[in-house]
Amino acid sequence: MITLTLPDGASRTFDAPLSGAALAAAISKSLAKKAIALVLDGAVVDLATQIEHDAQVAIVTPDTPEGLAVLRHDCAHILAEAVQELFPDTQVTIGPVIDDGFYYDFAREVPFSLDDFEAIENRMRAIVDRDEEIVREIWARDKAVAHFKEIGEHYKAEIIASIPEGEDVSIYRQGDWQDLCRGPHLPSTGKLGKAFKLTKLAGAYWRGDSNNEVLQRIYGTCWASDKELQAYLTMIEEAEARDHRKIGREMDLFHLQEEAQGSVFWHDKGYIIWQALEQYIRRRLQAADYQEVKTPQILDMRFWQQSGHWDKFRENMFVVPDEVPSIEEEAHVITGKADLMALKPMNCPAHVQIFKQGIKSYRDLPIRMAEFGCCHRNEPHGALHGLMRVRQMTQDDAHIFCREDQIIEEAVEFCHLVQLVYKDMGFDDVMVKLALRPETRAGSDEVWDRAEERLRSALQSAGLEWEELDDEGAFYGPKIEYHLRDAIGRTWQCATLQLDFVMPERLDATYIGEDGNKHRPVMLHRAVLGSVERFIGILIENYVGRFPLWLAPEQVVICPITSEADSYGEEVLTACKQAGLRARLDVRNEKINYKVREHSHAKVPVILAVGMREAEAKSVSVRRLGVKEQSVQALTEVVTALQTEATPPDLRG
RNA sequence: GCUGCCGUAGCUCAGAGGUAGAGCACUCCCUUGGUAAGGGAGAGGCCGAGAGUUCGAUUCUCUCCGGCAGCACCA
Numbered sequence: 001m002i003t004l005t006l007p008d009g010a011s012r013t014f015d016a017p018l019s020g021a022a023l024a025a026a027i028s029k030s031l032a033k034k035a036i037a038l039v040l041d042g043a044v045v046d047l048a049t050q051i052e053h054d055a056q057v058a059i060v061t062p063d064t065p066e067g068l069a070v071l072r073h074d075c076a077h078i079l080a081e082a083v084q085e086l087f088p089d090t091q092v093t094i095g096p097v098i099d100d101g102f103y104y105d106f107a108r109e110v111p112f113s114l115d116d117f118e119a120i121e122n123r124m125r126a127i128v129d130r131d132e133e134i135v136r137e138i139w140a141r142d143k144a145v146a147h148f149k150e151i152g153e154h155y156k157a158e159i160i161a162s163i164p165e166g167e168d169v170s171i172y173r174q175g176d177w178q179d180l181c182r183g184p185h186l187p188s189t190g191k192l193g194k195a196f197k198l199t200k201l202a203g204a205y206w207r208g209d210s211n212n213e214v215l216q217r218i219y220g221t222c223w224a225s226d227k228e229l230q231a232y233l234t235m236i237e238e239a240e241a242r243d244h245r246k247i248g249r250e251m252d253l254f255h256l257q258e259e260a261q262g263s264v265f266w267h268d269k270g271y272i273i274w275q276a277l278e279q280y281i282r283r284r285l286q287a288a289d290y291q292e293v294k295t296p297q298i299l300d301m302r303f304w305q306q307s308g309h310w311d312k313f314r315e316n317m318f319v320v321p322d323e324v325p326s327i328e329e330e331a332h333v334i335t336g337k338a339d340l341m342a343l344k345p346m347n348c349p350a351h352v353q354i355f356k357q358g359i360k361s362y363r364d365l366p367i368r369m370a371e372f373g374c375c376h377r378n379e380p381h382g383a384l385h386g387l388m389r390v391r392q393m394t395q396d397d398a399h400i401f402c403r404e405d406q407i408i409e410e411a412v413e414f415c416h417l418v419q420l421v422y423k424d425m426g427f428d429d430v431m432v433k434l435a436l437r438p439e440t441r442a443g444s445d446e447v448w449d450r451a452e453e454r455l456r457s458a459l460q461s462a463g464l465e466w467e468e469l470d471d472e473g474a475f476y477g478p479k480i481e482y483h484l485r486d487a488i489g490r491t492w493q494c495a496t497l498q499l500d501f502v503m504p505e506r507l508d509a510t511y512i513g514e515d516g517n518k519h520r521p522v523m524l525h526r527a528v529l530g531s532v533e534r535f536i537g538i539l540i541e542n543y544v545g546r547f548p549l550w551l552a553p554e555q556v557v558i559c560p561i562t563s564e565a566d567s568y569g570e571e572v573l574t575a576c577k578q579a580g581l582r583a584r585l586d587v588r589n590e591k592i593n594y595k596v597r598e599h600s601h602a603k604v605p606v607i608l609a610v611g612m613r614e615a616e617a618k619s620v621s622v623r624r625l626g627v628k629e630q631s632v633q634a635l636t637e638v639v640t641a642l643q644t645e646a647t648p649p650d651l652r653g
Numbered sequence: 654g655c656u657g658c659c660g661u662a663g664c665u666c667a668g669a670g671g672u673a674g675a676g677c678a679c680u681c682c683c684u685u686g687g688u689a690a691g692g693g694a695g696a697g698g699c700c701g702a703g704a705g706u707u708c709g710a711u712u713c714u715c716u717c718c719g720g721c722a723g724c725a726c727c728a
């Protein structure tokens with residue numbers, strides 16, 4: 001007798017052990033048809049799994065997250081089967097499920113091309129039509145290693161060989177094709193359906209290590225129905241239209257050009273956003289008792305040697321020889337013999353220098369030292385990405401020098417500040433991560449234990465949920481990271497707080513404690529926006545260029561309907577400007593339709609149309625971006641209302 | 654940096670072994686129009702750079718540069 005409890009709390013008893021498939025059939029015919037896997041006491045397993053004893057069970061269907069994951073995993077397998085049928089010289093490696101789909105890494109001499117996708121997809125559909133039964137087999141590890149070696153699947157053999165000796169491995173067989181896999185899988189290939197599409201082709205290192213050979217990765221997406229597949233493809237297409245590089249060009253915010261790779265040319269409109277943001281965050285910092293400083297851009301190599309950057313970070317630094325370039329035709333411009341200086345990649349060592357001027361008392365702490373520091377980092381070319389990853393960036397950086405007993409309070413305060421700012425920016429999809437000790441690190445395990453625990457309690461006190469990342473911390477300490485999403489779902493680290501016991505030591509920063517002795521301060525490296533460039537990139541994508549009034553580069557455009565109303569337009573413009581609004585008058589010889597269309601495309605939040613009727617009544621016809629309706633209101637009222645709306649969030653009553 | 658793809662007017666994109674085309678934008682003219690394109694004319698290109706194949710290359714081949722996607726990197 002076996003008693004099985006279903007998700008709705010109901011239970012059923014069976015005389016003998018039975019498979020998931022039999023269970024589904026016992027519940028209903030339609031469920032049996034839709035069933036693709038089984039949840040047995042919380043674990044997703046094959047539908048064919050025998051249920052031997054009392055358990056919590058659920059039948060997995062494609063319309064659940066678990067079901068979709070199984071589907072995508074099978075889609076990866078079917079991709080691999082199709083590829084090996086079409087290209088027998090290909091070795092398989094791994095093929096995991098990812099957000100919205102899956103990928104499979106292949107090893108093959110000849111590169112795949114996008115043109116191959118059609119043939120591969122066709123073969124995948126044929127495999128679905130064949131409806132091959134998918135069977136799980138348990139093999140001894142050594143036998144599996146030998147087998148995969150023998151059939152020339154060296155990567156698979158390597159994976160299996162890394163499984164502990166003596167353990168059995170599971171092999172899934174579908175038709176003539178087989179793969180090492182933990183599972184679970186569909187009962188047969190026919191259950192996959194055809195709502196899949198191969199999307200991207202890219203290189204990827206074997207085992208994620210750039211010292212290893214490059215494999216060819218094929219990405220795909222897979223859904224329970226064609227409708228969902230179509231919806232996903234449409235969503236991706238629309239998301240691409242939100243790309244900040246595209247919107248930045250359309251709205252004339254900034255540009256990039258190859259003579260300054262990774263450095264941004266900010267146009268006037270983009271720089272208005274920058275300034276509004278900088279002034280806003282500066283006020284927030286002032287309110288939180290930060291002091292603002294400015295430190296040198298170029299410092300001698302010896303300085304970076306002392307800070308440890310020369311050792312740990314040199315590859316990412318721009319180096320400048322301290323000599324006068326030769327103007328002789330024949331001579332080398334630079335001798336290569338001069339002392340070296342470097343553009344600062346970070347502000348922290350310079351801030352320590354300010355801290356070290358004079359003698360600091362424990363009474364002075366915490367010192368919160370902020371700088372809108374322009375830093376240069378020599379990023380790999382392949383890493384550069386619009387505003388998101390640049391080589392010259394400005395951080396809303398600050399270093400908090402404090403005593404150990406002040407760490408938690410400072411960290412909690414910081415988390416509150418981030419939450420406040422991100423709320424003002426309208427971000428609701430923020431991911432918080434805690435990056436823990438990396439393999440190569442400075443400081444004892446005891447120090448790290450303490451540091452990590454402190455950040456955990458700070459996150460807890462701030463009421464946040466977070467994910468912990470092993471091995472991702474800075475060499476000098478663990479860090480809290482706030483990640484934001486871009487238009488197509490990629491995440492970018494923005495705010496960060498890093499706990500550092502090392503730098504004060506290296507640069508010999510001290511304060512006089514209550515006991516009259518010298519002590520090391522702790523440093524908290526922190527940024528709220530992160531890099532201003534990246535943050536604006538995220539803002540553009542999140543707002544799709546339709547900024548709230550306080551950030552909009554152009555807030556108001558005044559459009560006379562006939563040239564007779566031009567002089568009244570001037571009057572409206574003056575009123576707007578006097579109220580501090582960023583306004584412009586469009587007196588071009590164009591029809592109102594045309595002007596409305598153009599300024600709407602330019603994402604100007606407010607269009608004020610004025611004709612003779614408005615001129616006589618001292619009113620304006622207000623049209624808000626994205627709203628078809630207009631309303632005619634008194635000029636003075638409109639200006640006052642817009643003025644209120646354009647007030648930055650921290651200055652509102 | 655690695656793998657793949659791409660590079661034609663300011664933008665979006667056609668094109669073909671015989672030195673280029675559209676729409677939008679731009680300039681000028683006509684039009685004074687009431688809320689997402691009024692009409693006409695004009696100007697605009699070393700077809701990413703270099704080398705090779707060819708009678709001839711923007712088109713084919715190679716190298717480089719840049720862009721895009723992913724990987725690695727992101728202290």
